[in-house]
Amino acid sequence: MWPARSGTETVTCLACGTECPRDEAREYDKHGDRWDRADKTFEHLCKSCHRELCHHPRDDLEDLLVEIEAGRRDRAGFLASYLTAVEERYGPLEEES
Template sequence: MWPSRNRTETVTCLACGIERARDEAREYDKHGDRWDREDKTFEYLCKACHSDLCHHPRGELEDLLVDLEAGRLDRDAFLASYLSAVEERYGPLEEES
């Protein structure tokens, strides 16, 4: 039997934690490839949190975070290693005026 079309699926926004109807959210794929759906489960962002995101390409960001063991180090140690790695890979950071 087919699922009911009028059934409202709810999802939880990974940024703010608020539960919303699925049609009030955006899919988020941490690998940046939401079109390849085989063996994937998606996370969701509410529309407000999604619009607050930077939508620029993230290139090597996921690999860099894995290399730096993001989520395993305390915040200060992670930020120090992140800034050092970014400067090493891409040059000095500049302040915007």
């Protein structure tokens, strides 16, 4: 059994910046393995932002972001690099009609 939390811990949603009580938020683990809790600290999402997420597996996403140096270039450069890398790994992107 987990020990009871004392008081109301407040966390900040990493997507929208809203502060909310911890028990009203969802844990986010950038590695997609929230069950392996050893030596981890989690970021949090408010319930609204969590519902808007794609909940499909994201295998290789972190490696891809590191490879294209996400966070070290402007938005346009990042998006161009991301699309190129995705097409090289998985083939051409097709839009759904």
